[in-house]
Amino acid sequence: MNTETSSPWKQALNNGLISGVLCLLVMLVGLVESFGDTYIISGMITLGEIVLLAPVVLLTYTALRSATNSSRRTMVGISAIIGLISGCIISAFILLCQVVDLRFMFVNASPALFNLLMRGVPLPLGALIPPLQCAFASLVTLGIYLIPSRLRASVVQGFLWVVVFGTLRDQILIIDLFKIQPFSFILTRFVFASSGLSLIGALFVFAISAGLAYYLRGRKNRPAVIRSARVQKRNRIILIAILALIILSLPYALGLFYSEILDTTGLFIMMGLGLNIVVGFAGLLDLGYVAFYAIGAYTMGVLTSQLGGLTFWQALPFALVAAWLAGIILGLPVLRMRGDYLAIVTLGFGEIVRLLALSDWLKLYLGGAQGIQQIAQPIIGPVAFNSLQKLYYLILIGIIIVAFVAWRLKDSHLGRSWMAIREDEDVAQAMGINLVLTKLLAFSTGALFAGLAGTLGAAKLTSVYPHSMTFIVSINVLVIIIIGGMGSIPGVFVGALVLVGLPRLLSEFQEYQYWFFGLALVVMMLFRPEGLWPEARRKLELHEAEGSIEPPITETVSTGQ
Amino acid sequence: MAILVAKKVTKRFGGLVAVRQVDLEVKEQSIQSIIGPNGAGKTTFFNCVTGFYNPEEGDILLEGKPINGLSTDRVAKRGISRTYQNIRLFKNMTVVENILVGMHPHLRSSILGAIFRNSGTRKEEAEALEESLRLLRFMGLGGTGDLFAKNLPYGAQRRLEIGRALASKPKMLLLDEPTAGMNPSETHETMLLIRRLRDELGITILLIEHQMRVVMGISELITVLDYGAKIAEGLPAEIQRNATVIEAYLGRGSAEGIMASTTPSQPSGTASSA
Numbered sequence: 011m012n013t014e015t016s017s018p019w020k021q022a023l024n025n026g027l028i029s030g031v032l033c034l035l036v037m038l039v040g041l042v043e044s045f046g047d048t049y050i051i052s053g054m055i056t057l058g059e060i061v062l063l064a065p066v067v068l069l070t071y072t073a074l075r076s077a078t079n080s081s082r083r084t085m086v087g088i089s090a091i092i093g094l095i096s097g098c099i100i101s102a103f104i105l106l107c108q109v110v111d112l113r114f115m116f117v118n119a120s121p122a123l124f125n126l127l128m129r130g131v132p133l134p135l136g137a138l139i140p141p142l143q144c145a146f147a148s149l150v151t152l153g154i155y156l157i158p159s160r161l162r163a164s165v166v167q168g169f170l171w172v173v174v175f176g177t178l179r180d181q182i183l184i185i186d187l188f189k190i191q192p193f194s195f196i197l198t199r200f201v202f203a204s205s206g207l208s209l210i211g212a213l214f215v216f217a218i219s220a221g222l223a224y225y226l227r228g229r230k231n232r233p234a235v236i237r238s239a240r241v242q243k244r245n246r247i248i249l250i251a252i253l254a255l256i257i258l259s260l261p262y263a264l265g266l267f268y269s270e271i272l273d274t275t276g277l278f279i280m281m282g283l284g285l286n287i288v289v290g291f292a293g294l295l296d297l298g299y300v301a302f303y304a305i306g307a308y309t310m311g312v313l314t315s316q317l318g319g320l321t322f323w324q325a326l327p328f329a330l331v332a333a334w335l336a337g338i339i340l341g342l343p344v345l346r347m348r349g350d351y352l353a354i355v356t357l358g359f360g361e362i363v364r365l366l367a368l369s370d371w372l373k374l375y376l377g378g379a380q381g382i383q384q385i386a387q388p389i390i391g392p393v394a395f396n397s398l399q400k401l402y403y404l405i406l407i408g409i410i411i412v413a414f415v416a417w418r419l420k421d422s423h424l425g426r427s428w429m430a431i432r433e434d435e436d437v438a439q440a441m442g443i444n445l446v447l448t449k450l451l452a453f454s455t456g457a458l459f460a461g462l463a464g465t466l467g468a469a470k471l472t473s474v475y476p477h478s479m480t481f482i483v484s485i486n487v488l489v490i491i492i493i494g495g496m497g498s499i500p501g502v503f504v505g506a507l508v509l510v511g512l513p514r515l516l517s518e519f520q521e522y523q524y525w526f527f528g529l530a531l532v533v534m535m536l537f538r539p540e541g542l543w544p545e546a547r548r549k550l551e552l553h554e555a556e557g558s559i560e561p562p563i564t565e566t567v568s569t570g571q
Numbered sequence: 572m573a574i575l576v577a578k579k580v581t582k583r584f585g586g587l588v589a590v591r592q593v594d595l596e597v598k599e600q601s602i603q604s605i606i607g608p609n610g611a612g613k614t615t616f617f618n619c620v621t622g623f624y625n626p627e628e629g630d631i632l633l634e635g636k637p638i639n640g641l642s643t644d645r646v647a648k649r650g651i652s653r654t655y656q657n658i659r660l661f662k663n664m665t666v667v668e669n670i671l672v673g674m675h676p677h678l679r680s681s682i683l684g685a686i687f688r689n690s691g692t693r694k695e696e697a698e699a700l701e702e703s704l705r706l707l708r709f710m711g712l713g714g715t716g717d718l719f720a721k722n723l724p725y726g727a728q729r730r731l732e733i734g735r736a737l738a739s740k741p742k743m744l745l746l747d748e749p750t751a752g753m754n755p756s757e758t759h760e761t762m763l764l765i766r767r768l769r770d771e772l773g774i775t776i777l778l779i780e781h782q783m784r785v786v787m788g789i790s791e792l793i794t795v796l797d798y799g800a801k802i803a804e805g806l807p808a809e810i811q812r813n814a815t816v817i818e819a820y821l822g823r824g825s826a827e828g829i830m831a832s833t834t835p836s837q838p839s840g841t842a843s844s845a
Contacts, residue, residue, distance in 0.1 A: 415686050422685030422692070423671065423678045423699075426664070430672045433661035440621060442647035442676035442739055451682060550667040550700055551707075551716030 018077035022088040025069040026095030032065035033096050033144070034103055037127070039525065040118040046126045048518065050176030051212045052203030057177055058126065063147040066096050070148040074155050085152055093148030097141030100127060105137060160227050168220030175215050176206040181515055186265035257406070261399040269398040273470055275511040276405035277463045282490045282502035283412045284459025289488065290497035290545070291425060292452035293432025295353040297484055298360020301340075302457040304479040306333045306464025308367060311382035311474045312375055322388035326465055333461020336363075337454035345449050348435070360484055367476040381475035385468045401470050408466055412459050416499055419455070421548060428452055429497075486510070489527060493534055495541025504542045574599040574743055574775050575620070575651075580629035580639075582612075582619050582799075589615040590626065591799040597743070602769055602776045604786045606810075607796035608820055613779045614656060616796070617745050621653050622646035633743070648676045652741035654732045656748045656779070662721035666712060666731055669720050670703035673738030703738065710734040710764075726757045730764070737768070744768065746778040750785050758782060762789050787811065795819065 036042060045057035070092045077088060104124050106112070112119055128136030129143075154165055175182070179202050182188065188197055201211035237245070261269040281303060288296045309332040312318055313325035320328075344355045367376050376382065388395045388404060395401050419425050427448045430438035439445050468474050486509065494505025509530070513523045534541070577595040581588065590612045597603050605613045618624040620631055622643040631639040638646050652673075661669050678699060684692040707713055710730045715723060723731060729749065736744055749765065750758040762785055768774050780786045786793060787807045795803040795810060797819040803810060810816055 418686045418688060419682070422682075423675065423680065423696070424682055424685055426668055426672050427675060429664055429668070430661050433663060434659055436623065436643070437655070437659045437661070438672070439643045440623070440647055440653060441672050441735070442644050443672070444644050547665045547668065547717075547719070549717045550665065550671075551704060551714070 018073070018080050018084060018088055019091070021073050021076060022091040023095070025073040026092040027099075029065040029069035029092060029144075030096040030099030032069075033062055033100055036061055036065065037100070037123060038116045038118050039522070041522065043118060043120070043123045043126060044521070045518065046123075047205070048177070049203070049206030050173055052206045052208050054209070055176075056206075057173075059143075060173055062127075063144065066093055066144050066147045067151045069096075070151040071155065074152065082156075085156075086149070089148040089152040090145055093145030094141050096148075097144035100140040100144070101137040104128070104140070108133070160224065163227060164220040164224040167223040168216040171219035172207065172212050172215050175201075176212070177516070179206055181267075184265060184267050185263070187263045189265075258403075261402040266398060269402055271511055271514045272402055273398055273405055274514060275506050276402070276409055277467050277470070278487060278490060278510045279409055279503055279506040280405070280412050280463035280466075281460050281487045282494070282506050283409070283416050283499065284456040284463070285487050286491050286497065286499065286502050287416060287419070287428070287459070288452050288456035290491055291420060291432065292428040292449060294449060294452060295349065295356070296453075296456070297353045297357035297481070297488070298340075298363070299356070299456070299460060299487055300479050300481070300483040301360040301363035302333045302336055302460035303464040303467065303483070304363050304367060304474075304476075305336045305457075306330070306461030307468040307474040307479075308376060308382070308464075309333070309461075310465040310468040311385050314386035315382050315384050317375065320386070322386045322465075322469055325386070329465045330458060330461050333464065334454050334458045336461075337457025338450055340457075341450045341453035345446055357481070357484075360481060364476050364479045367479065376476075379476065381473055381477075383473045385472045385474070387469045387472060395469070398470070401466070404469075405466055408462055412462065413499060415455075416459075420497075420499070424448070424451065432497075489531065493530060493542060495544040498541060498543050498545035501541050501543040501545065508542070572599050573597060574634055575777070576630075576632040576635075577616075577620070578630045578632075580616070580619055580626045580631060582615055582624055582626045588799050590619060590796075592629070593796070593799070593801050595794055595801070597775060597777050598792075600769060600773055600775055601791050602765065602778070602789050603792045603794070604790035605777065605779050605794045605796060606781070606783075606786055611796040611819075612799040613796055614747055615799075617653060617747055617779065620646075620745065621651055647739060647741075650740075650742035651745065652736040652739050652743070653745040654729075654736050654747055654749060656751065658725075658728050658732055660720040660728055660732055660735070662719065664720060665717050666707065666720055666723065667700070667703050667716040669731060669735050670706055670738045671699055673735035674699050674703065676739050706734055706738060710737075726753060729753065729761070733764070733768075737772070737774075741774060743775040743777065746776065746780075748779055748781060750780065750782055758785060761785075765789055 042058040042062045045061055048057040049055065050057055050060060070089050073088050073092060074085060077085065080088070103119075104127065107119055107124070124136075128139045130136075131139055154162060157165060183197060183202065188194060200208065201214065202208060203211070207215060260272060264272075281299065284302075285296065285299050288294050288299070306329045309329035310322070310325050313320045313328055314322060318325065340356065340359050344352055347355060366372055367381075368379055369376075370378065372378075387401075393400070395404055427438065427443045430441065430443060431445065431448060435445065490502060490505035490509050492505075493509060494501030494503070509527065513519055513526070519526065573596040575595070575597040577593060579592045579594060580590055581592055582590040593612075593616060595605075595616075605616065607613050615624065619626045619639070622638065622641045622645065625640055629639070630637055633646075633649055633651065636649075638649055638651075641649070661672060664672070678695060680692040680695050704713070704716060707716055710733065712723075712727060712731060712734065715727065720728065720731060733744075733746070733749065746765070750761050753761060765776060765778070766789060769776055778790075790807055793803075793805060793807055793810045794801060795813075795816050802819060803813045803816050805813070
């Protein structure tokens with residue numbers, strides 16, 4: 011008995027300390043202050059407070075989860091302790107800053123931040139505010155934790171959606187569709203305030219999302235209705251049609267701001283699909299992938315600006331061939347290298363290409379730091395693809411082609427050879443796989459896809475600069491693949507939406523983009539190393555059994571005993 | 572007639588001579604073993620034959636044509652296939668895919684064929700799949716095709732590795748300690764399997780083996796290596812009685828005590844250390 015009661019308290023102490031330190035981290039990075047005036051619910055809760063209290067809530071929850079069997083009173087104690095400790099750490103830091111000036115180290119530890127943390131109460135008394143606030147948060151967490159499970163999940167979802175909608179107020183109101191009258195009136199009048207949701211709006215969002223979550227959870231528990239194959243197929247077609255319709259209407263329904271995000275995300279998806287072949291399928295770590303994008307973009311630039319004078323479509327094949335050749339040229343010398351060496355050489359290649367573009371030597375052709383302007387945009391018949399919205403469709407077609415090719419290659423014997431090389435290069439070769447040829451195919455196919463993305467990217471901006479071809483872009487594409495799931499094609503889409511789409515959507519967060527990248531990577535590696543949408547292997551044997559009339563296999567040569 | 576001939580093959584690593592002037596002839600459709608203490612150069616010899624190493628001296632001929640200096644993929648295409656001492660499957664691929672990779676030398680479809688999935692490619696893929704499944708059943712792995720290779724039990728992994736080597740329809744199969752780590756019944760089954768490969772599929776088999784029961788049970792000819800050099804060659808019965816061999820295994824002076832025993836090598840026979 012004794013050991014059982016002592017451990018939750020120890021855990022509470024631990025979690026309290028951790029959450030206190032996390033709170034400090036969050037406020038010292040500047041998150042709390044910069045979101046201090048972004049209201050979630052107008053006049054009541056700011057995003058800054060949510061971010062500050064998030065560690066408290068999370069760690070209270072984990073402590074409670076491991077103390078499930080404790081009495082109600084113990085649970086209250088645990089929550090209170092965690093909240094109070096975190097709050098005290100914050101207060102202690104504030105008091106410390108009164109005595110010692112720490113701003114040379116922590117730039118964000120400003121009086122304004124402290125004022126925010128103490129909710130405007132002057133000091134001696136104000137120091138009590140953070141502990142009370144944190145204890146309040148952890149006790150609310152306890153309250154929610156004690157609700158029965160189905161209801162609890164709905165309540166949590168309700169809260170989450172309120173936070174999401176509150177944060178995204180500006181982004182929602184900017185949507186073209188919502189500028190149309192009935193929507194616009196309802197949204198600005200009732201749902202949203204000048205910053206964040208209005209109280210009515212918040213209740214409304216909470217009720218709808220919690221109710222929906224409750225209903226959906228109930229449905230999931232009911233036994234599945236068995237539908238005939240025909241009905242299933244029909245439902246699938248309807249679903250695909252609706253999805254296609256939504257995807258096609260996106261740029262015009264959402265407007266210019268979102269079209270920019272969609273286009274950029276699309277270009278990253280294309281690059282991700284290409285790099286996925288190199289890194290995900292064949293296991294060749296390429297850190298200079300942006301070079302191929304640059305080569306595609308610059309070839310397009312040189313050929314269609316004043317120097318070349320070609321149209322987009324005339325220049326396209328040249329740009330693609332240039333990128334493809336670059337893939338082979340890089341591929342040939344580095345094929346014998348493995349792992350780390352390959353990564354370093356490709357990194358160097360990426361930098362060489364960028365520096366060449368920047369150099370005085372080629373300035374006459376590539377424009378040096380200024381890059382190339384007035385790149386032609388594609389024209390098909392009477393339609394000039396001269397806006398972000400129109401280019402969306404070209405990028406979409408590009409993605410479809412690239413994804414289709416990647417998918418077909420993955421399921422071919424070439425795809426299997428790539429995976430075999432990824433798994434064990436020596437054995438793959440001993441199976442008769444020509445390493446040079448197979449790796450070259452991976453490199454050049456990946457380069458080709460990036461080249462295509464480059465041409466469309468050049469057409470989108472009508473200009474190219476060496477400064478947009480930095481190492482960090484290569485890393486960005488790589489992280490997309492890792493977060494999405496190595497070797498997984500749908501994973502690239504998910505990864506690009508999360509890592510490219512979301513940060514651009516939340517422009518306030520842009521400053522903290524890499525902070526969140528790092529956090530996302532660490533969390534992923536700890537809890538979901540296979541990625542958000544992991545690669546699935548095809549079921550070949552089962553598939554075969556379905557198709558053939560062969561009787562089930564009974565013959566077994568040897569089964570152990 | 573000899574399918575594989577090695578003439579005075581020497582492989583050095585710096586100052587160490589791993590394989591020294593080894594001559595070896597393997598008769599077509601025979602089962603032949605290479606034995607020797609740890610570090611005798613057996614696996615290095617395999618690596619020379621498969622093209623993983625390029626021997627400094629000597630010639631290796633497959634069906635009368637030289638194969639030394641060829642890369643491993645070329646050697647594989649000539650018809651030599653192998654398994655590894657420590658199992659080296661493609662762990663994160665399914666069982667069928669492992670076999671399909673083994674079939675690589677016989678697949679012809681091009682990259683464009685794969686993208687457009689024309690009728691030729693579709694037919695080839697379907698046939699390859701059918702054949703892999705047949706091979707899986709032959710190996711006693713029917714029904715496991717969609718599992719990840721890493722999730723198979725140990726014995727099945729060994730069998731899958733042999734199956735993958737068979738998928739390329741080799742003329743000759745090199746097995747590096749095929750029964751390492753197996754229990755007696757699994758070992759027995761593996762011996763039966765090796766015989767079936769020769770009898771039913773007509774494949775020549777050269778194996779490295781530590782378990783003397785296996786070596787003596789299935790080999791038609793045994794070659795003994797020690798410190799990279801061939802010290803004896805002969806029928807199982809001859810090797811068992813060969814004083815040099817016993818000395819190599821157990822050290823000088825212990826030969827007499829072991830002469831009577833039929834399983835002379837307990838110390839190195841049970842474990843399968845590298």
